[in-house]
Every structure is written in C-alpha cells, then in structure tokens.
Amino acid sequence: MYLYNSASHKKEAFVPNHPELVKMYTCGPTVYHFAHIGNLRSYIMEDVLEKYLRYVGYNVKRVMNITDVGHLSSDADTGEDKMLKGAKREHKSVMEIAQYYTDAFFADCRKLNIKRPDVVEPATNCIDEYIKIITKLLDTGYAYRSGGNVYFDTSRLPRYYIFNDHNEEDLAVGVREGVEEDTNKRNRNDFVLWFTKSKFEDQALKWDSPWGVGYPGWHIECSGISMKHLGEDLDIHCGGVDNMFPHHTNEIAQSESYLGHKWVNYWVHVAHLNTADGKMSKSKGEFLTVTLLEEKGYDPIAYRFFCLQSHYRKNLVFSWENLDNAQKAFDKLIARIAGLRPDDGAVDEAALAANREKFIKQMDNDINTPNGVTVLYDVLKAKTNDATKRAMLADVDSVLSLDLLRKADALREKNARAAATQSAAFTVIAEDGTPDEAIEAQLRARAEAKKAKNFAEADRIRDALKAQGIELTDIPNGAKWKRV
Numbered sequence: 001m002y003l004y005n006s007a008s009h010k011k012e013a014f015v016p017n018h019p020e021l022v023k024m025y026t027c028g029p030t031v032y033h034f035a036h037i038g039n040l041r042s043y044i045m046e047d048v049l050e051k052y053l054r055y056v057g058y059n060v061k062r063v064m065n066i067t068d069v070g071h072l073s074s075d076a077d078t079g080e081d082k083m084l085k086g087a088k089r090e091h092k093s094v095m096e097i098a099q100y101y102t103d104a105f106f107a108d109c110r111k112l113n114i115k116r117p118d119v120v121e122p123a124t125n126c127i128d129e130y131i132k133i134i135t136k137l138l139d140t141g142y143a144y145r146s147g148g149n150v151y152f153d154t155s156r157l158p159r160y161y162i163f164n165d166h167n168e169e170d171l172a173v174g175v176r177e178g179v180e181e182d183t184n185k186r187n188r189n190d191f192v193l194w195f196t197k198s199k200f201e202d203q204a205l206k207w208d209s210p211w212g213v214g215y216p217g218w219h220i221e222c223s224g225i226s227m228k229h230l231g232e233d234l235d236i237h238c239g240g241v242d243n244m245f246p247h248h249t250n251e252i253a254q255s256e257s258y259l260g261h262k263w264v265n266y267w268v269h270v271a272h273l274n275t276a277d278g279k280m281s282k283s284k285g286e287f288l289t290v291t292l293l294e295e296k297g298y299d300p301i302a303y304r305f306f307c308l309q310s311h312y313r314k315n316l317v318f319s320w321e322n323l324d325n326a327q328k329a330f331d332k333l334i335a336r337i338a339g340l341r342p343d344d345g346a347v348d349e350a351a352l353a354a355n356r357e358k359f360i361k362q363m364d365n366d367i368n369t370p371n372g373v374t375v376l377y378d379v380l381k382a383k384t385n386d387a388t389k390r391a392m393l394a395d396v397d398s399v400l401s402l403d404l405l406r407k408a409d410a411l412r413e414k415n416a417r418a419a420a421t422q423s424a425a426f427t428v429i430a431e432d433g434t435p436d437e438a439i440e441a442q443l444r445a446r447a448e449a450k451k452a453k454n455f456a457e458a459d460r461i462r463d464a465l466k467a468q469g470i471e472l473t474d475i476p477n478g479a480k481w482k483r484v
C-alpha cells in the first residue's frame, strides 16, 4: 500500500514499525460547538483509512483526543476562549459544554458510519503526561521559562519546518488572525508549553504544576495523549491540512526533542471541504452540520458517498447542488442493488477474490476512494450471479461503509410491500365458482401491465387467455372470467 506522506512530500510504501500492530493517531474535535461537515470530511476519510488497514489484514490501534479546554485550541494567549464563549452562550459550565458537544460529535459520527476510535481521550485527563514531557524539555534545554510561562525554544532545532518549505516570515505571520506577538518569546515561532500567566481572567480550569497553577499549551495535548496510549512511536498521524502548521509542526518539535528520536512515520492530511465563497468555519455563526443536512431531507450517508467520490488530497467544494447530485446517484445505486436477488445461486468465491484484488489495487494507491467507488458500478455490470455480486458489494462496503445491502434490502422490502398491497386490492372473480391460480396470476399481470401503460403486454395476455378459451370482463378494481 502506498500513502502520501506530507513529511516527505511523496507517496511511500506503507511499512508499519511493528508488523503486528499499526499505531494510528487522529487529532480530534474541539468541543465548544457542533462539528461542521468539513471537519467530518476529515473524520470520514480517516475512518476509511483505518477500515482499509484492517481490511488488508493489519491490527490497528487508533487513538483520538478530545480538545475539551478552549484555550488549548490556539497558540495565542489573546482573543477569546472558545469553550468559555460556548459556556456563556449556553449558560452552562465549560465541562457541561464539552460533554454535550462530545456526545453530539459521536452522534454525528454514528450517522455517517464513522467508527469510534479504540481510545478517545479528553485533553483534561492527561495533565500528568504533559507535565512529564515539559519537565524533561526544561531539563534538556529545549524549553525555557519566561514571564511566568514555559516556552519551547524552536532555535534549538536544526530543522523546524517539516511540512512547508516557505520562508519563515510567511509562515509565522497571519497563520491565525488576531495572534499578537508575545514578547516573552525568544524566537517568533516559539510556543507555549505551560501557561501560568494568562490574560484570561476567568479561566475555568487550572491545574497545579512545578511552574505554578495554570494550564497546558495547545500542542502538548496530542503529544501527551498519543505517548500515553501508543508509546514512543507512531505509524500514522492524521488531521486536516490546517493542522500542518503550527499544530503538527509543534507536535513534532516537542515530541522528538523529548524522545530523542523520530516519532511519526507517516503524516496524512485531508484537504478541506470549502464552500464556493471560501473556507468553512465554526466561528462564522450559522454553519453546515449533519443535522442541517437531515433537516433538508438528505441522508447523511449520501454525504459520506459525496466525500468518497473525491480523493482526500483534493479540495472539495460543497454546494447543495453537488450534494443533490450525490444523493441522486446514491439513490440510483441503491435501487440497482435492490434489483439483485439475494437467493440467486451460490457465491463464486474465485470471482469474489478477484474483485477484492481489484478494489485493493485502487485503494492501495493512496486510498483512492473515487476509484474504489467505481468498483461498485463494475460489480453491478459483472458477468456473475446476483449472490456473488451481493457478496462483492458487502466485501467492499466493509471499508466504504455506505450501508449498501442494508439500504437495498430495505428498499426491496418496501417495494414488495407496496406491490402486495396493490395486488391484494385487485379482485379476481371466477364466474363458475372455481378459482384457478394460473389464470388469476395472468389477470394480475395484465392489470400491472395496464398500470405501467404497457398496453401491448396487456393485450397479449388477453389474447393468450382467449386462446385458452377464457373470456374476461373488467370490473372496478378487478376482473371476472369464465370459460366459453
């Protein structure tokens, strides 16, 4: 399998550090508001990556943090605390807000068939881990104390920028709007590991530390949580592209300085979902959520389908029209699958294995989900029986998670119920008092043909019955017949 590694800027063969277990870490949500569907694009693609690794036989341990303290979500000791803002907006405590939006996040994930990672860890649970790392960074001279806070000294690193080759000025300025220069820093890119002096007067959560009562900086959370659950090395670290700088850059700086060796082998970044007029943002007031999609009548899984139709490294433009097209294509796909008969013969195991190889060939190429989706259409056209086609779809869907067979079966049952109700309402009367199943079936088929405006077929049935000596008369909602 080949994965694009943002750290090397190329696709690389994927080889895990430990053949028996792939260690995967995902930057989790900031829980001061609902996730927008852009955030969820990242989680959908990371979910596919995890499921694909399992599909090709790896054991995976996946860990995700929950950023449950607002001040952890920015480098700046300025601006506003997002959690506190959420708490004030909703007249709740910071921890109530965190719990509410964590639950809302996982509810959205369930609707999108995003599996819950093996370990989900709130940032506030791991203060001891952060203190341990910061203590060693101070002891080894990678960190310094200034103005009551502890900072990481980026000048100690021979190479600080891992993902970008732009010049330093470009990167440092304007990364996050409203970031004021912090005069306690020795170097512009230095970042806070521990705050004791904050401009936030009403900081809700504080902890004791060797440097005074305060709270951790933004980036230390992911280093501490991943090391607690996954140890000193990681195979895959993922997040959205906006996480590359400064978040992931700083995670690498502090983790590798602490460990004394390489920390992550593959950095996987998901490109953004944007609207036609720009970036999606939670702080802009009204924003796109899964609930809003549902309110407008869309199936959340159609949104998942929409995401899978694009490669994760390409920006994706969201519009209602684009989602409409995805929903229609998805409905059509489900209707075609519903046409497959489940009991149509035995599964052709060789064909199933060949289809699996075909899917793997596409997905091995940096998780090419658009081509993975094409495999579904190839299955429908394949020269094999319906049972094999269904087995192929189920196999591929264990990665794509589009609920294909479940939705198709539900549709088939719905159609069958509708047909049964219709045909039950159609009365057949044998005028001589002796019902005949075969004739009755023909009369029902004729009624169906008429309903479908297939008058040629309706006439053909009438003529065929006439040839058997059957005369029929239409009555309201039915037909009567007799032998002549």
Ligand code: AMP
Binding pocket: 027, 028, 029, 030, 031, 037, 038, 039, 040, 041, 042, 238, 239, 240, 241, 242, 243, 270, 271, 272, 273, 274, 279, 280
């Ligand atoms: P946040 O809750 O803001 O920390 O973001 C959660 C995840 O969503 C992170 O991995 C971000 O990089 C990612 N993300 C943020 N905005 C977008 C977007 N418009 N499209 C895709 N992913 C995004």
Ligand code: ZN
Binding pocket: 026, 027, 028, 222, 239, 247
């Ligand atoms: Zn992170």
